[in-house]
Amino acid sequence: MFSCQHSGFLCTTDHLNKVILAPWVPVVGLEIHAQITSNSKLFSGSQVQFAAPPNSLVSFFDASLPGTLPVLNRRCVEAAVMTGLALNCTINKKSLFDRKHYFYADLPAGYQITQQRVPIAVNGSLSYSLCIDNKMSQMVTKTVRIKQIQLEQDSGKSLHDDARSQTLVDLNRAGVGLMEVVMEPDMCCGEEAAAAVRELQLILQTLGSSQAIMAEGQLRVDANVSVHHPGEPYGVRTEVKNINSIRFLTKAVDYEIQRQIKELENGGTVVNETRAFDSKLGCTVPMRDKEGKQDYRFMPEPNLPPLILYDAKSLPANVNHQQVVNIDWIHERLPDLPSVKRAKLVELYGILPEHSFTLVNEDGLMEFFEDVVKRTQMKPKKVIGWILSDLLSHLKQHSLTANESPISSFLLADLLNLLENGDISSSAAKQVFEELWKGEGKTPLEIVKEKQLELIQDQEELEQICQAVIDEREKEVMAIKEGNKKVINKLIGLVRKATRGRANPLLVKQILEKKLSE
């Protein structure tokens, strides 16, 4: 486990129960490629779709046939501008396209069109939150600088067939628009990297500029990792690729930091190389097919003039609106970002910041919560407990999202109303919850009636049951009478068992105490 103390230099590493206090400063930078959500590709009119028959979504331009030219997709420009604005970037009103040359079977043109010299957005920042010491109760906010965001083409997909010593190439993905978000090396461990990426993912999904699903390759993260002693220059860095989930990102970064520290402490050196994360072994390995340092021979893309963006002031008078991207217009229409959503939740419902964090973090949970609050008299502060402990734990156990919950927000609201009205006890409510989870279509009221879980309202009946428990448990009664007050909880528990959760615990306590003092 890594824990970073941000006053400065010391990082404690806890590896296999050995605590090494070493003055190493890990440095982590990220390069993130997010696939733009659009109907067609960045420079051609072929469709963007996950999982289609091989080479069916490929135009002549994507296949790099001679005589074809790139034509920029307006939606991709808007997506990049939205993302730049959400990340507090300066949007370059004039940006340029370049060619980055390298040979690979899934890059038919032999070069990728990207924005190396003047990208579309620069100098932004991303704020994210971390739990200190794994406790949800303490969160700290950190910031990572965004160096730039650039538009570029995706490459096709290679399927390696080692058995027949060949590679099968599918160009469906070739030419899909990507936003490359380059983060400065402001992070110091896997946890920070993961939190930053998660926040970016939420922002992209909120904007709609990318669905950012890592499992489908819509969000790809490469980590640059190095270590150095405080006060000394940065160490040699390695690039870690093939990270397929946020959990693996944490593991990969932490493993690589450990590996580099171990290597250097043993007198070795860190080689500037590209390594792949092996999720099965939980370690990084050097990537094969590395031909030494690449020379990409960047050159301006001669087929594309500069991309000019406008704002309210610079907007030309008589112009075809379809040909104009207005930064201010996009800015006005930005939706509430996750950080704003969280602040609103805290203000509106009086819940804790940590709670709002979980609500926004879990797919659909915020909407579920707000739905329930609307339909129930129970205070949001109490509702949140049911959402975050009962509902969420069940969802996680069965790997479901809030939208897939067998208990709808209506049903949960009904249940909470019964509880709030004093018709059932909280332990009975939990029983009803379990029944509802089975998804058999019964309402809370039906379940309560079926299982006879209503609170016993008859005082006499309650007194009889309490008396029965007192009569049975001589030992405990003695203990209480001798002054050990805590034992009364055991009696309350027994009454609850006897009534199958149908007794109001407060009332039971009152009755027992009265009886025992007689």
Next chain:
Amino acid sequence: MTPRNRFRWRVMRVLALCRWLRGGTVRALRLGAAAASSAPPSQDSVTVEVLDHLERLALVDFRDAEGVERLREAVRFAERLREVNTEGIEPLDSVLEDRCLYLREDDVTEGNCTAELLKNAREKVEEYFVAPPGNIPLPELEERDTFLKGS
């Protein structure tokens, strides 16, 4: 493209090559003489190492002495442009710089021509293109059958 534009474009490419030759990307080839912008260009900038590097990067084959000499000529020719004082002037990187970059609507208008695309492929497997298992790097100079070895 008009003949004038084609000419301009060719000059630009050679200029880009010159800029690249002079730039620090090829670390082993930093030549003091070439670094000074006012010094006359030396013929030595087109060395065997540079040619080997170019062959590796761009997979061109200079074939023979004539090919290499043609390259030297092109470099010499383009370097004459340095006689022009370009201080404080933005470099031209596209002859289209005064044109508007056309923006296309996000509609699906192409694709679905798998059979036609695969017609070009020598080998195919179930609608996939077939390629060798990985990049096969050019062998080192000593092991290559190239004219450069003699230089």
